[in-house]
Amino acid sequence: MQEKPNLHQVARLAGVSIASASRALTGQSASAETVRKVRSAAKQLGYVPDATARTLRLGGTRQVVFAVDDIGNPNYVAMLRAIEHELGHRGIRLSVSSTGREMKQTLDLVRSLNVGVADGLIISPIRVTPQLRRALEECVVPVVVIGSLDKEVAIDRVRVNSTKAVEMAVAHLVETGRRHIAFINGPLDTNPGAARQLGFETAASHHALSYSSGHMICADDFTAAAGLAAGNKLIKNLKGAGEPIDAIVAANDLIGVGAISACVGAGLQVPTDVAVTGIDDTEIAAVFNPPLTSVSLRAAKRGRQAAQLLLKRFEEPFRDPELLTVDPVLKVRASTLPPQPEGTY
Amino acid sequence: MQEKPNLHQVARLAGVSIASASRALTGQSASAETVRKVRSAAKQLGYVPDATARTLRLGGTRQVVFAVDDIGNPNYVAMLRAIEHELGHRGIRLSVSSTGREMKQTLDLVRSLNVGVADGLIISPIRVTPQLRRALEECVVPVVVIGSLDKEVAIDRVRVNSTKAVEMAVAHLVETGRRHIAFINGPLDTNPGAARQLGFETAASHHALSYSSGHMICADDFTAAAGLAAGNKLIKNLKGAGEPIDAIVAANDLIGVGAISACVGAGLQVPTDVAVTGIDDTEIAAVFNPPLTSVSLRAAKRGRQAAQLLLKRFEEPFRDPELLTVDPVLKVRASTLPPQPEGTY
DNA sequence: TTGTATGCGTTATCAT
DNA sequence: ATGATAACGCATACAA
Numbered sequence: 001m002q003e004k005p006n007l008h009q010v011a012r013l014a015g016v017s018i019a020s021a022s023r024a025l026t027g028q029s030a031s032a033e034t035v036r037k038v039r040s041a042a043k044q045l046g047y048v049p050d051a052t053a054r055t056l057r058l059g060g061t062r063q064v065v066f067a068v069d070d071i072g073n074p075n076y077v078a079m080l081r082a083i084e085h086e087l088g089h090r091g092i093r094l095s096v097s098s099t100g101r102e103m104k105q106t107l108d109l110v111r112s113l114n115v116g117v118a119d120g121l122i123i124s125p126i127r128v129t130p131q132l133r134r135a136l137e138e139c140v141v142p143v144v145v146i147g148s149l150d151k152e153v154a155i156d157r158v159r160v161n162s163t164k165a166v167e168m169a170v171a172h173l174v175e176t177g178r179r180h181i182a183f184i185n186g187p188l189d190t191n192p193g194a195a196r197q198l199g200f201e202t203a204a205s206h207h208a209l210s211y212s213s214g215h216m217i218c219a220d221d222f223t224a225a226a227g228l229a230a231g232n233k234l235i236k237n238l239k240g241a242g243e244p245i246d247a248i249v250a251a252n253d254l255i256g257v258g259a260i261s262a263c264v265g266a267g268l269q270v271p272t273d274v275a276v277t278g279i280d281d282t283e284i285a286a287v288f289n290p291p292l293t294s295v296s297l298r299a300a301k302r303g304r305q306a307a308q309l310l311l312k313r314f315e316e317p318f319r320d321p322e323l324l325t326v327d328p329v330l331k332v333r334a335s336t337l338p339p340q341p342e343g344t345y
Numbered sequence: 346m347q348e349k350p351n352l353h354q355v356a357r358l359a360g361v362s363i364a365s366a367s368r369a370l371t372g373q374s375a376s377a378e379t380v381r382k383v384r385s386a387a388k389q390l391g392y393v394p395d396a397t398a399r400t401l402r403l404g405g406t407r408q409v410v411f412a413v414d415d416i417g418n419p420n421y422v423a424m425l426r427a428i429e430h431e432l433g434h435r436g437i438r439l440s441v442s443s444t445g446r447e448m449k450q451t452l453d454l455v456r457s458l459n460v461g462v463a464d465g466l467i468i469s470p471i472r473v474t475p476q477l478r479r480a481l482e483e484c485v486v487p488v489v490v491i492g493s494l495d496k497e498v499a500i501d502r503v504r505v506n507s508t509k510a511v512e513m514a515v516a517h518l519v520e521t522g523r524r525h526i527a528f529i530n531g532p533l534d535t536n537p538g539a540a541r542q543l544g545f546e547t548a549a550s551h552h553a554l555s556y557s558s559g560h561m562i563c564a565d566d567f568t569a570a571a572g573l574a575a576g577n578k579l580i581k582n583l584k585g586a587g588e589p590i591d592a593i594v595a596a597n598d599l600i601g602v603g604a605i606s607a608c609v610g611a612g613l614q615v616p617t618d619v620a621v622t623g624i625d626d627t628e629i630a631a632v633f634n635p636p637l638t639s640v641s642l643r644a645a646k647r648g649r650q651a652a653q654l655l656l657k658r659f660e661e662p663f664r665d666p667e668l669l670t671v672d673p674v675l676k677v678r679a680s681t682l683p684p685q686p687e688g689t690y
Numbered sequence: 691t692t693g694t695a696t697g698c699g700t701t702a703t704c705a706t
Numbered sequence: 707a708t709g710a711t712a713a714c715g716c717a718t719a720c721a722a
Contacts, residue, residue, distance in 0.1 A: 004459070004485050006715055017693045022717055031691060046483075051460040052400045053715035056698050061397065063440075063462070071441075072422045072628070080416065084443065093462065095408075096416075096441040098429060114349070115396040117408070117438065138391075140349050224632040257632055264634050283417070287569040287602060289609050289634045351699055362709045367701060376707060398699035401714050693722080703712080 005045040014041035025049070060119050063093045064310065067109055067123040071098035073222060073254065074282035075299050076124065079146065082303030083122060090311065092119075101221075103129060110135040110143075120310045122146065122303075126190040126222070142313040144306045148191040156309040158302050158324040162192055162279065165295040165328035166199025167206075169249050169277040172293070172330055174207045176338045178247035178275055182215040182238070184230050184259055186222040186251045193218070196251045196279070214238060215245065219255050227258020234259075235266045246274055246339070253278035253285045256292050260335065275336040281329075291333035298326045350390040359386035370394070405464050408438045409655065412454055412468040416443035418567060418599065419627035420644050421469065424491065427648030428467060435656065437464075446566075448474060455480040465655045467491065467648075471535040471567070487658040489651045493536040501654040503647050503669040507537055507624065510640040510673035511544030512551075514594050514622040517638070517675055519552045521683045523592035523620055527560040527583070529575050529604055531567040531596045538563070541596045541624070559583060560590065564600050572603020579604075580611045591619055591684070598623035598630045601637050605680065620681040626674075636678035643671045 011021035014037040024030040024038035041047075055061050066083055068076040084094045095118060099106040106125060110132070113121055121139065124146035125132060136143050136155060145157045166183075173181055183200045186193045197216075204211050214237050219230035227250060238245060248263070250256035256278030260270050268274050270290055278285055281296035305324050313319065356366035359382040369375040369383035386392075400406050411428055413421040429439045440463060444451040451470060455477070458466055466484065469491035470477060481488050481500060490502045511528075518526055528545045531538045542561075549556050559582050564575035572595060583590060593608075595601035601623030605615050613619050615635055623630055626641035650669050658664065 004461070007717095008715080018716085019694075019718080020692060023692090026717075028718090029691060034691080048456075048459040050715055051462050052397055052406065053698090054717080055397045056401050056700095056714090057716045057718085059698080071416070071425065072419065074417065077417045080443070093440070093457075094442075095438070097439075098425065111393075112438075114391075114393045116349070117396050224628060228632050257629075257634075261632050261634050261636070283569060284602075284629065287573050287606050289602075289606050291606070352701095353699080363699095364701085364710075365708055368708085371701075373701095374707060379707080395699055398714090399701080401698090401716095402700045402702085404714080691722105694720085696717105696719085698716090700714090701712105703710105705710085706708080
């Protein structure tokens with residue numbers, strides 16, 4: 001931890017003007033001799049140009065913030081990696097903010113961008129209030145949203161049809177012989193929660209599945225712990241109440257693994273007694289016991305596209321907002337093996 | 346996305362000097378009337394003071410970076426949350442950098458702090474080269490290290506005895522009747538890897554465990570996927586080679602859950618045939634199938650302490666460097682239930 | 691090519 | 707209490 005020399009001192013040591021020193025270092029017109037002297041002086045002093053001053057002069061922090069509700073969710077980590085990769089090439093630093101469930105924190109964050117700490121924002125909110133929408137619209141720096149926005153709004157966005165993702169999960173379960181399917185959703189007041197709820201109800205009626213309200217339950221959170229708690233509650237609710245379930249659709253992988261744990265804890269075999277599906281196809285799905293069938297929402301791809309959208313807007317600030325859509329993909333694993341293996345009879 | 350007004354425009358609209366405007370907003374001496382006019386003008390224009398200019402004038406970015414190798418590791422997420430919580434109160438933004446396995450990236454990051462993008466650094470590196478140590482020593486902003494540093498160096502640090510953590514895991518396994526214990530470590534050229542290796546060998550000799558080199562294997566990474574691959578390899582190695590194992594100590598939870606998957610895939614029951622322990626006590630441990638016994642390294646506590654250390658150094662820049670140590674705690678779960686339940690015979 | 695001088699937006703110092 | 711002005715560190719338009 002030492003003191004930081006400035007350009008003035010470098011110039012003095014090199015015996016040139018501060019302007020020449022600046023040019024020699026930034027690679028403008030300067031004589032070979034000057035460049036040599038300045039470089040040497042800079043190295044000797046350990047000079048590094050100050051980012052703040054440079055930013056003030058040039059405009060642009062070369063920094064972007066990525067805001068999510070819960071960075072503990074592997075789904076967001078996948079986005080993060082993709083974004084970092086895309087932006088890192090351009091020498092843009094990524095600042096990650098895990099805003100938590102408090103809407104106020106999210107609002108503060110978005111508004112704080114107006115002070116000029118970053119050149120852009122990529123945000124993936126699970127709850128979108130009118131306030132947040134306004135804050136995003138009024139943001140002084142370009143914004144890219146990963147996810148839903150309820151109302152159409154003039155903001156670059158990349159989305160995925162998670163309603164369809166749930167439908168795919170249900171269809172897969174029906175195809176592999178399941179008929180009594182329960183649904184563990186996340187909180188209904190979130191966008192993903194609402195979309196997935198719609199997906200389940202649509203699929204259930206499409207396949208003429210009989211299900212009571214007892215078959216649907218909401219976890220308090222999109223986490224494994226909440227999934228475990230919800231799973232336990234679901235099993236308790238169903239105990240001795242009519243026909244037992246033979247499958248569970250979980251709103252994401254974390255809830256899904258929690259649900260499996262709940263089943264196992266209750267003496268239910270997965271997939272023999274009950275099949276379980278997740279959503280997101282996070283790393284944990286492939287390595288869980290049993291491996292979890294999941295519908296990939298292409299988090300990495302969405303992250304990459306969001307970063308590209310932001311980069312594009314930097315270059316063309318007044319371009320019309322773009323909406324990119326990616327399609328979900330089903331990944332079948334052992335958690336949905338048919339109760340009687342196909343081809344056996 | 347609108348244009349950003351500056352203080353000059355606010356002052357003009359309010360009909361006062363720029364100096365008065367500044368004072369009215371920052372709460373210095375100003376008449377009630379002036380404050381009213383300026384506030385009103387600022388609100389009308391949507392004025393927000395520019396962070397860059399303020400930083401340049403005042404010094405201090407009110408931003409701290411947290412650098413880890415892999416933000417996908419829940420262990421670091423726990424630290425992140427704690428740090429964010431501690432720093433957020435003081436209005437300090439946290440910028441997260443996932444440097445990846447490339448040492449060059451880490452070096453670049455540390456050096457980039459010298460340009461003044463942040464006021465401090467909290468770093469938890471798994472590999473520490475002499476270069477990195479030098480870069481940390483020479484950093485112009487305060488640094489706090491979570492983890493090891495090999496050689497003693499004048500930097501604030503919080504550590505945990507992970508050697509002892511492995512010893513605790515082994516002791517627990519021995520106490521619950523296991524004698525043939527394998528060890529799946531992470532890469533040996535990392536600090537955690539080296540410390541845990543020492544822990545296992547110490548414990549093995551202390552308990553007079555007979556183990557061959559075939560009982561020890563290193564995963565390529567501290568991830569679940571690498572743990573799965575290493576687990577498969579371990580099981581293959583051991584097949585038909587003398588006495589079978591009855592327990593696996595994994596270098597962290599992710600490797601641990603990967604190892605369980607490998608066991609299950611090979612038809613081995615956990616914990617009946619083989620017990621498995623992890624380290625870190627991450628969220629996944631509690632919800633895995635079976636729940637994973639793990640030694641907590643108190644990630645949240647270490648994160649909190651690191652943040653406090655940094656805050657302290659901000660206030661007293663020349664205080665002697667401090668070294669805080671937290672103790673590991675064993676969390677027993679179903680993955681190490683005794684083969685024959687205790688008290689049964 | 692080189693040096694002088696100005697401005698980026700803010701806050702602090704100094705008179706008034 | 708208020709206004710003019712300097713300064714933070716850098717990059718550049720302009721003159722030499």
